[in-house]
Amino acid sequence: xxxxxxxxxxxxxASYAFYGAAGWTFCLxxxxxxxxxxxxxRLIARARTEAGRRHVMVAAVALDLGVLALFKYYGFFAxxxxxxxxxxxxxxxxxxxxxxxxxxxxxxxxxxxxxxVDVYRRTIEPGRFLDVALYLSFFPHVVAGPIVRAREFLxxxxxxxxxxxxxxxxxVGLIALGLIKKVAIADYLARAVVDPVFSVPxxxxxxxVALAGYAYAAQIFCDFSGYTDIAIGVALLCGFVFPQNFRxxxxxxxxxxxxxxxxxxxxxxxxxxxxxxxxxxxxxxLFTARNVMLTMLLxxxxxxxxxxxxxxxxxHGSGLVAERLIGGRLRTPAWLRWVVxxxxxxxxxxLFRSPSLGIAGDVLGQLTDFGPxxxxxxxxxxxxxxxxxxxxxxERPIEAFRLRVESLGxxxxxxxxxxxxxxxxxxxxxxxxxxFIYFQF
Amino acid sequence: xxxxxIVPPISPATRRRGARExxxxxxxxxxxxxxxxxPSIRRTGERLDPGPIRFAVLSVGRPAGWLGDRLPFxxxxxxxxxFLSPDENxxxxxxxxxxxxxxxxGVPPVTPDAFDPATDLGARPGPRRGLRTLLVTGDSMAMPxxxxxxxxxxxxxxxxxxxxxxxxTGISKSAxxxxxxxxxxxxxxxxxxxxxxxxxxxxxxxxAGQDCCGAAWAAAYGTRVRTMMNTYRxxxxxxxxxxxxxxxxxxRRQVIARAVNAAVRAAAQPYRAQVRVLDMSALFTPGGRYxxxxxxxxxxxxxxxxxxxHLNEAxxxxxxxxxxxxxxxxxxxxxxx
Numbered sequence: 001x002x003x004x005x006x007x008x009x010x011x012x013x014a015s016y017a018f019y020g021a022a023g024w025t026f027c028l029x030x031x032x033x034x035x036x037x038x039x040x041x042r043l044i045a046r047a048r049t050e051a052g053r054r055h056v057m058v059a060a061v062a063l064d065l066g067v068l069a070l071f072k073y074y075g076f077f078a079x080x081x082x083x084x085x086x087x088x089x090x091x092x093x094x095x096x097x098x099x100x101x102x103x104x105x106x107x108x109x110x111x112x113x114x115x116x117v118d119v120y121r122r123t124i125e126p127g128r129f130l131d132v133a134l135y136l137s138f139f140p141h142v143v144a145g146p147i148v149r150a151r152e153f154l155x156x157x158x159x160x161x162x163x164x165x166x167x168x169x170x171x172v173g174l175i176a177l178g179l180i181k182k183v184a185i186a187d188y189l190a191r192a193v194v195d196p197v198f199s200v201p202x203x204x205x206x207x208x209v210a211l212a213g214y215a216y217a218a219q220i221f222c223d224f225s226g227y228t229d230i231a232i233g234v235a236l237l238c239g240f241v242f243p244q245n246f247r248x249x250x251x252x253x254x255x256x257x258x259x260x261x262x263x264x265x266x267x268x269x270x271x272x273x274x275x276x277x278x279x280x281x282x283x284x285x286l287f288t289a290r291n292v293m294l295t296m297l298l299x300x301x302x303x304x305x306x307x308x309x310x311x312x313x314x315x316h317g318s319g320l321v322a323e324r325l326i327g328g329r330l331r332t333p334a335w336l337r338w339v340v341x342x343x344x345x346x347x348x349x350x351l352f353r354s355p356s357l358g359i360a361g362d363v364l365g366q367l368t369d370f371g372p373x374x375x376x377x378x379x380x381x382x383x384x385x386x387x388x389x390x391x392x393x394x395e396r397p398i399e400a401f402r403l404r405v406e407s408l409g410x411x412x413x414x415x416x417x418x419x420x421x422x423x424x425x426x427x428x429x430x431x432x433x434x435x436f437i438y439f440q441f
Numbered sequence: 442x443x444x445x446x447i448v449p450p451i452s453p454a455t456r457r458r459g460a461r462e463x464x465x466x467x468x469x470x471x472x473x474x475x476x477x478x479x480p481s482i483r484r485t486g487e488r489l490d491p492g493p494i495r496f497a498v499l500s501v502g503r504p505a506g507w508l509g510d511r512l513p514f515x516x517x518x519x520x521x522x523x524f525l526s527p528d529e530n531x532x533x534x535x536x537x538x539x540x541x542x543x544x545x546x547g548v549p550p551v552t553p554d555a556f557d558p559a560t561d562l563g564a565r566p567g568p569r570r571g572l573r574t575l576l577v578t579g580d581s582m583a584m585p586x587x588x589x590x591x592x593x594x595x596x597x598x599x600x601x602x603x604x605x606x607x608x609x610t611g612i613s614k615s616a617x618x619x620x621x622x623x624x625x626x627x628x629x630x631x632x633x634x635x636x637x638x639x640x641x642x643x644x645x646x647x648x649a650g651q652d653c654c655g656a657a658w659a660a661a662y663g664t665r666v667r668t669m670m671n672t673y674r675x676x677x678x679x680x681x682x683x684x685x686x687x688x689x690x691x692x693r694r695q696v697i698a699r700a701v702n703a704a705v706r707a708a709a710q711p712y713r714a715q716v717r718v719l720d721m722s723a724l725f726t727p728g729g730r731y732x733x734x735x736x737x738x739x740x741x742x743x744x745x746x747x748x749x750x751h752l753n754e755a756x757x758x759x760x761x762x763x764x765x766x767x768x769x770x771x772x773x774x775x776x777x778x
């Protein structure tokens with residue numbers, strides 16, 4: 001970024017063009033959110049009283065959450081409320097509309113909230129409009145994160161990036177790794193096992209259903225962390241550092257550890273903007289448990305407007321509360337804690353993946369229906385074992401291998417990337433590559 | 442404003458280089474891909490819907506494809522990586538629409554297949570036979586209809602449901618998947634007793650030199666549909682249930698959907714004995730007006746996806762009900778039939 005004055009508008013236009021490819025009308029929404037939060041941040045900085053600052057912040061957060069609620073949750077809640085009203089004999093009904101969900105709305109509204117609230121908390125000063133607009137729309141993270149905080153991104157815009165300090169090897173390596181994870185592993189597991197079982201669970205017996213649970217755990221990790229790897233790699237090439245989002249989550253020995261390793265930027269957001277404002281652990285056990293449960297239930301709902309996501313959040317919330325209550329009283333070997341945590345996480349993924357509660361029940365019911373295994377093939381089992389197993393082995397040898405790859409010369413990196421793309425492209429079926437799972441959130 | 446601590450995505454030991462070396466790495470990769478994957482880039486562009494992205498991809502893909510056609514690298518890469526491909530070759534080539542469509546001279550005769558004996562001629566329906574294999578196919582419109590139908594037929598009876606949707610494909614775009622060829626493959630491989638087809642989300646591509654959506658385009662499209670219907674009905678051995686498109690929200694896409702639906706109705710005329718056209722347009726968008734919700738069992742429910750094109754789970758349940766009622770008129774022991 002040797003010419004920041006030129007670079008920023010060019011990158012802003014490019015980011016909007018990228019985002020607008022999914023539907024140009026969504027650009028208006030993104031621009032509206034940007035203008036609203038920028039004005040709010042300016043007003044907060046100028047307000048003379050604490051009450052004034054607070055009112056503006058609340059209004060801006062209400063705007064962001066209102067957008068999220070309207071586009072993502074209106075149809076779901078209107079349908080549920082109408083159902084309840086019908087059942088109690090009241091003929092009233094909220095109008096039902098299926099609004100097109102803007103791509104990445106959950107991510108850019110959360111980033112907008114983080115900006116305004118951080119200005120309110122005096123963690124950062126209000127940014128220049130161009131910087132804020134670029135922060136919210138920057139193409140590597142606008143669609144599915146990671147959820148980068150304004151206090152992480154805006155300072156990077158304030159100082160020119162050093163063109164002699166680009167981690168080229170790491171960036172190219174991450175992009176290649178992300179492609180392999182998404183296209184060669186996640187999509188393969190979806191086609192071979194996960195989609196068939198979760199579409200018609202009645203057609204499969206316990207061994208296949210169990211395999212589908214493990215396979216989905218591997219699929220969603222590869223899908224989401226693959227996207228994150230690509231986003232981080234592209235940002236690194238542009239000179240920006242995004243926070244890490246995954247760190248061997250299936251090696252966790254408990255739910256607390258899991259959430260420090262899975263979708264780390266969301267965990268951090270929920271902690272700073274929901275759990276702590278609710279009171280965090282500054283009260284009794286029951287008070288803390290309530291805050292944990294509320295945070296996880298809302299965290300579940302953030303993923304989508306469906307009861308399966310709420311239940312998934314509830315399962316993780318219960319796990320976190322149970323860990324706090326038991327905390328240190330039970331002495332169990334590490335391997336047992338891993339087995340229990342991992343399988344509860346997989347149980348959660350079954351709820352998460354099921355299109356409805358009814359189908360989740362069918363999937364779980366089929367786990368007791370013993371019969372022949374029809375989907376257990378060598379490539380599927382190898383893929384699942386490799387994805388989960390690599391998170392359990394020591395980090396050092398993998399890190400050493402990564403550093404060796406990253407230290408290759410630029411020509412070798414380019415050839416390596418091209419070979420990976422060609423190999424991965426060969427595994428793409430005629431139907432193309434399905435969207436990343438987190439695009440729908 | 443100081444830079445706060447970031448959980449770094451890379452190791453501190455990672456080697457740093459200059460921006461020129463970054464450009465070189467990306468440039469080398471891009472050059473190799475242009476030379477070795479040019480035809481693939483062109484094919485990818487050709488399957489995209491008209492618009493700026495298609496234009497951009499084809500702007501690169503056409504010259505890269507031209508170059509790739511003249512160099513041996515693309516073929517070499519294809520040969521080396523072919524074992525990784527999950528697909529059969531279903532692109533336009535031998536056995537596709539281009540071969541199946543022939544020009545008949547004179548007036549084509551009306552055949553007995555053009556009449557549904559029960560509804561057209563008032564004849565007593567024949568005995569219904571058992572349904573062993575049901576194929577549900579199409580593009581993304583067939584999802585989650587395929588799963589709903591499979592779930593409804595999973596409870597105890599002996600019907601095998603084969604779900605074979607091909608997302609992103611269309612009858613009017615044959616570059617990647619030629620439905621003329623695919624339908625022959627499906628009918629030969631699965632020999633289904635009944636075939637449910639729900640397709641049309643990606644139509645509107647020029648056919649026989651005609652842009653969508655005039656009578657000439659509808660005629661060309663209908664000819665392709667008729668070819669597929671004839672394949673699926675297997676000389677009268679199978680029944681075909683072809684779902685028309687519920688009108689989409691976008692007025693421009695509505696024009697395409699109307700042409701597709703008209704073509705489907707016209708295409709089915711010679712095969713009324715075996716082909717049933719199930720009118721999803723009347724069910725979901727009566728009067729030609731888009732609606733995202735409708736009353737189901739006394740409750741007002743959303744039936745369309747947010748994209749304004751596809752049916753959601755509740756909508757697919759309704760469509761599956763209509764499908765199984767129609768299937769139940771031809772086959773015995775069909776739940777909901």
